[in-house]
Amino acid sequence: xxxxxxxxxxxxLIATWLKDGLGYAEIxxxxxxxxxxxxxxxxxxxxRSGYRAEExxxxxxxxxxxxxxxxxTVPVVENGYGRDPEAVRAFETDFAEMIxxxxxxRMTARVLACLAVSDDGVLTASELxxxxxxxxxxxxxxxxxxxxxxxxxxxxxxxxxQYVIDEEMPQRVWAESVRANQEWVKISRQGAExxxxxxxxxxxxxxxxxxxxxxxxxxxxxxxxVFAGDALTVLTALLHAGRGLSLPALASAxxxxxxxxxxxxxxxxxxxxxxxxxxxxxxAGEYRAVPLVERLTAGQLAALGRPRG
Numbered sequence: 142x143x144x145x146x147x148x149x150x151x152x153x154l155i156a157t158w159l160k161d162g163l164g165y166a167e168i169x170x171x172x173x174x175x176x177x178x179x180x181x182x183x184x185x186x187x188x189r190s191g192y193r194a195e196e197x198x199x200x201x202x203x204x205x206x207x208x209x210x211x212x213x214t215v216p217v218v219e220n221g222y223g224r225d226p227e228a229v230r231a232f233e234t235d236f237a238e239m240i241x242x243x244x245x246x247r248m249t250a251r252v253l254a255c256l257a258v259s260d261d262g263v264l265t266a267s268e269l270x271x272x273x274x275x276x277x278x279x280x281x282x283x284x285x286x287x288x289x290x291x292x293x294x295x296x297x298x299x300x301x302x303q304y305v306i307d308e309e310m311p312q313r314v315w316a317e318s319v320r321a322n323q324e325w326v327k328i329s330r331q332g333a334e335x336x337x338x339x340x341x342x343x344x345x346x347x348x349x350x351x352x353x354x355x356x357x358x359x360x361x362x363x364x365x366x367v368f369a370g371d372a373l374t375v376l377t378a379l380l381h382a383g384r385g386l387s388l389p390a391l392a393s394a395x396x397x398x399x400x401x402x403x404x405x406x407x408x409x410x411x412x413x414x415x416x417x418x419x420x421x422x423x424x425a426g427e428y429r430a431v432p433l434v435e436r437l438t439a440g441q442l443a444a445l446g447r448p449r450g
Contacts, residue, residue, distance in 0.1 A: 146201075147174075147178070147182060152197050152198055154172065155168055155172075155182065155183070156193075156194040158171070165180045182197065229258060233254050237253075238250075246286065249286045251275075251283070252273070252283040252304075253292060253293070255272055256269075256305075256306045257306065262305055262306045263304070264304055265302065265303050266280050266302065287304075290314065290317060291317035292310060292313075293305060312401060315360075326350055326354050326357060329347075329353060330350040332346035368408045371401060372412075374395065374405065375395070375405040375409060375421075376419055378394060378395060379421070379430035386429075387428075388426075406421060409421050410423075417433075418432060418436055
């Protein structure tokens with residue numbers, strides 16, 4: 142094959158043509174190879190008796206076997222939980238392949254999967270480079286993409302930069318998805334107005350804006366399900382505290398960000414069916430979980446010793 146390795150048949154022909162008195166250029170032309178390839182081949186594999194095709198084939202085979210790279214054993218992220226390293230490695234590969242199938246670039250998927258199987262969910266650039274056996278530039282590009290999609294965040298640990306996926310990652314990704322969809326609604330509506338809804342192109346963009354507007358409605362409805370668990374956790378914390386707590390105090394007690402606590406409180410307030418017989422009362426910057434006494438009749442309240450109101 143032109144441009145590939147010389148085959149045993151190539152070497153046999155070289156030996157025959159050399160005996161016939163052909164020059165390197167003519168042999169190269171007949172084989173479809175550069176003249177330099179033929180000259181190097183002959184110089185490397187010639188002895189007192191001239192070019193030796195069989196010896197050249199044997200030596201080349203041995204050289205190729207010596208140069209054959211050994212399979213690299215990819216290290217598994219340390220865990221200390223007694224897991225099977227091979228099972229972890231296989232799962233990480235499968236997870237990355239699934240992410241690739243959803244449309245993410247392969248290196249981005251590998252970085253995300255690597256972080257996901259790390260118990261702390263925290264790795265530095267050097268740790269990712271060593272773990273995935275790729276260049277720092279590859280890690281940097283993948284991290285930039287994941288950060289733009291809210292799939293990880295950067296933190297400083299002294300002079301080192303760490304990349305983190307934590308329990309708030311799903312909420313951040315969801316919020317970013319909602320924001321991106323709203324941009325689709327906005328730009329497609331703008332296009333419909335510019336082009337005119339009475340034209341084919343304008344009508345197409347109008348349909349697109351309506352489509353994404355509907356998706357937005359569904360996403361806002363589903364957002365309730367995403368944050369329902371957080372809402373119940375916040376209500377439980379308030380009930381357990383038995384007193385009013387400010388948003389910073391709640392965030393500190395739960396070890397959550399203020400945005401996460403705020404979103405959970407908003408869902409609890411706007412969707413009382415999630416909270417059940419409890420509702421959130423806010424006053425003077427503090428939040429308190431109180432029973433929804435409207436569920437009880439006056440007689441029930443009297444029997445319980447707590448008058449309505």
